[in-house]
Amino acid sequence: MGVIYSTNISPDPKAGIGMYSEKDFAEAVRKGIRRDGKHLYPAMPYPDYRGITDDDIHTLYVYFMKGVKPVPEKAPETSLSFPFNQRWGMWFWNIAFTDDKPFAPQNQASTVLNRGKYLVETLGHCGSCHTPRGIGMQEKALNDSDSKYLSGGELNNWPVPPLRGMPAWSVKDITEYLSTGRNDFASVGGEMTGVVEHSMQHMSDEDLNAIAIYLKSLPADTPESNRRPDAVAATRQTSDFLTKGHNLSEGQMLYMNNCEACHWTDGNGAKGIFPRLNGGDIVLADNPGGLINIILKGAETPSTINAPSVMGMPGFASRLNNEQVAALASFVRSGWANNASAVSDKDVAKVRESLDPAK
Ligand code: HEC
Ligand code: HEC
CATH class of the missing domain: 1.10.760.10 (Cytochrome c-like domain)
Structure with missing residues (x-):
């Protein structure tokens, strides 16, 4: 559709929301309606915020007005092309797709x-x-x-x-x-x-x-798939094969040369430092896009209060071509106890094209 810029929500009276009353604020957060009556795009998740209680809206309002520093700088205007630039169209969207009900707790639950x-x-x-x-x-x-x-x-x-x-x-x-x-x-x-x-x-x-x-x-709908039932034996088989090092496939070879030092021959990594690839959720997802993305771009854990150290993995976009990444990803998805479908070089090309060279 184009680029949607998020707006300035600091309490600056001109550039931000400083002129909003608490009622205006509630209408914007819960219904996606701006103070001037125009509709927000649902890139702002107001359909989810519909159920926020009055108490919490009040607390948020006080925080925004008193606790956030005003920033007197206008955010860039969003200008989508027709028909998406017709904000009034959101009126129909809201009728069709949003739910005008307050949060409903489960009566039987704690x-x-x-x-x-x-x-x-x-x-x-x-x-x-x-x-x-x-x-x-x-x-x-x-x-x-x-x-x-x-x-x-x-x-x-x-x-x-x-x-x-x-x-x-x-x-x-x-x-x-x-x-x-x-x-x-x-x-x-x-x-x-x-x-x-x-x-x-x-x-x-x-x-x-x-x-x-x-x-x-919540009731789970699909049982775990893409995993071999005999996890221990399957893991040992792959890691023994990698350790012997005879007749390795291209994917296995690439794994040993580029990944094994951190994620180990058994694919189990090191708890809290290097994540497991053997049984890892992102490795086994039906859509391999996340795995390919990480191989190309690398990844970094965020620094958090409870785990401040940043763990990083280098990107391999400049070292491995699409065929190599496909062979490697296919091995990672099917080695050890993993049993997910193969990746093609077309899958890799698609992700590579979507990478932002600036990042
Ligand atoms: C220098 C050590 C290092 C090397 C080499 C390395 N990784 Fe990683 N890898 C990490 C770290 C640290 C993370 C966690 C970073 C994060 O998820 O933010 C990670 C995360 C991952 C993840 C995401 C796992 C998850 O649960 O989210 C995958 C998949 C992965 N690596 C695959 C590979 C593959 C394939 C290779 C070889 C091409 C490789 N890694 C090479 C250190 C490494
Ligand atoms: C902006 C989008 C976004 C929002 C909002 C979001 N998530 Fe996620 N979440 C993701 C993505 C993408 C992943 C996959 C991460 C990966 O592949 O490493 C994820 C992964 C997870 C996982 C790991 C699940 C697994 O099987 O690996 C948990 C748990 C989770 N989210 C919980 C939550 C909860 C709880 C909330 C709300 C408080 C939330 N998320 C809100 C995008 C989001």
Whole structure:
């Protein structure tokens, strides 16, 4: 559609939202309506914010007006091409796709679970990335009354995992990931890095715990796939083969020469430092885009209060061509206990073209 610039929401009266009353503020946050009556684009996740309580809106308003420094600088204007520049069109979109109901707790559930549900559905707006989008780019479900809610999707060609039930993860695995960006299964990447870095790491332990308890309460729809059932034997077979080093395939050779030093012959990495590739969620995702992205661009864990050290991985875009990356990624997806589909050089070309050379 084009570029949508986020607006200045500091309390500057001219460039920002300094003239907003609390009611104006609530209308913008919960309904996507600006003080001048124009509609915001749902790049601002107001459909998720609809359920924020009056108390929390009040607290946010006071914080923005009193706690944020005014910045007297206008943000660039968004100018999309026709028909997307017709903001009034959002009126129809809102009628079709948003839900004008306040947050509804589950009557039977504990206070902790409902706290988690509230944070996930509203302030955390987890669904804006973790719920698949429909033809109008709307989230297919805004709460857990529908099994598509938090069932995973795709963002800029990066797989976004489902959060429903998270069968392989314990409550502690989830809170560890959200507060430090790493745990025994995964190391945060893609758009989730900013979520951990700028938001989740600052949440209280009680709130993180509530979120994890809520996610665990959702019925999971698909059992774990893309993994071999005999994980221990399959892992040993691959790591023995790599160690012997005879007749290695191109992918295995590339792995030994470029990756093994950090991720090890058994693909299990080193807990808390180098993430596992054997059984790693991003490695096994149906969409290999995230894995290819990391091989090309490298990755860096965010520095968080509870895990300040930054762990980095170099990018291989300039060292490996598309065929090599495809062979390597195919091996990583099928070695050890992994059993995910092969990657083609076309898949790699697609990701390489989408990389921003400036970053
Ligand atoms: C110098 C050490 C080092 C080397 C060499 C290295 N990695 Fe990494 N890798 C890391 C670190 C550290 C991370 C965690 C960074 C992050 O996710 O932010 C990581 C993350 C990853 C991830 C994401 C895992 C997850 O759970 O999110 C994948 C996939 C990966 N590496 C694959 C590879 C492949 C394939 C190679 C060889 C081409 C390789 N790495 C080479 C250190 C390394
Ligand atoms: C801006 C988009 C975005 C938002 C908002 C977001 N996530 Fe994520 N999330 C992602 C992406 C992308 C990944 C995959 C990261 C990777 O591949 O390393 C992810 C991964 C995760 C994972 C790891 C799951 C796994 O199986 O590996 C958890 C847990 C998670 N998110 C929880 C949440 C929660 C809880 C919220 C709301 C408080 C949230 N996310 C909001 C984009 C987002």
